[in-house]
Amino acid sequence: MIVGKRKPFEEIKDLIGPYKKVLNVGCGTCVAVCLVGGEKEVDVLSAEIDMARRLSKEPIDIDSITVERQCDREYLEVLDDKVEGYDALLTMACGAGVQFLAERFPETPVLPMVDTTFIGVNQGVGWYEERCRSCSSCVLGVTGGVCPVTMCAKSLYNGPCGGTNHGKCEISDDQDCAWHMIYERLEKQGRLDGIIAFTPAREHENQVPRTTIQPGYKKPESEQ
C-alpha cells in the first residue's frame, strides 16, 4: 500500500494561509489503511485546524468529506457539486490523489496535507516499512524476494558493494545489507547459482510519468 505521513502542523497552517472556507477531502483507500488520511484522520485534522484558527482569531469554515479513492474518476465525481463556494480544497490523499483532484477542479487551489512516503508493508498497527520503489523493472524473482533497489542504500542490482559488513550496511549498523539478505535467502532455497546472473542497470535518466495499460484493455479512442 502507499504510505504517507501527515505534514507538520506549522506547514499545514502556512499552506492554508488566508483561506476562509475550505473542504478537507480524505481518501478511503491506502492512506486510510495507514492511518493518515481516512475519515477519522480527516475529522481530527479539521478539528485541529478549526481550533488553531479560532485561537489565532482568524476563524475558518471547514467541512470534511472522505471519498472512497481520490485516484479514481468515478469516486471524485461525488465532489462535483460540493466544491463550489470553497476557497480551497485540502486533501489527505497520496500525491496521485492530490494531482487527480487538482486536475478535476483546476479552478480551485488544492493543498496536500500529507507527505507521500513510500510503498510499504504493515508491520504492526501504525508501523509501516518501505518495500518497493516502483522501479518498473522487478528483479525479485532472482533475488529471492528481497528488493535490492529498496533495501540496498545504493540500490545496486548487482551487489554487494565493498561496504557490506557482516550482514550490515556501511551506512549504519541498523541497516541490513540487502545483498547479504539476498545471499542468505537464495542459499536457503538452494538457488545460489542464480546470484551470478548479471542484471543490466536500469536507465534512470530522462524518466517520464509512466503509463500502464493492462492486457485486454486499451485507452478510449478519444484519448489516443
Added chain:
Amino acid sequence: MRLEYPANVRIVRVPCTGKVDVMLMLRAFQKGADGVYCVGCLEGTCHYNAGNLRCRERVEHVQSMLDEMGMEKERVRMYNLSSGEGPTFAAYAKEMTAYIKEVGPSPLGTAQNKDE
C-alpha cells in the same frame, strides 16, 4: 461515601478508557471544555489488557496537538485509579479543577463561536 467533588466536572462514561478516542477529546475542546481528563484503571490491571495504556497514548497525542495549536497541553490529562478508590477520584477532580482555575478558561470560548 458521600464524597464531594467539584460540580464543574461533567462525566462521560465509557466501558473502558480504551474506548476514548482522540476525536472525543478534541470535540470536547471544540465545544468549549476548559479541560479534559480521562480516569482509567491502574496500569497493568486493564480487563482488556491495554485499554488504559492506549488511552494514555491518545491523551499524549492530544497533548501534543494542543501544544501545536497554542493551548496549554496540561489541559488534557490521564489519571489512573482502581474502582475502589472513591476518595482518589474526588482528589483528581479537585486537582484538575484547581489547575484549570489556575490557567483560566479555554481560549476557545465557552461555546462555539462565542466571540462572534
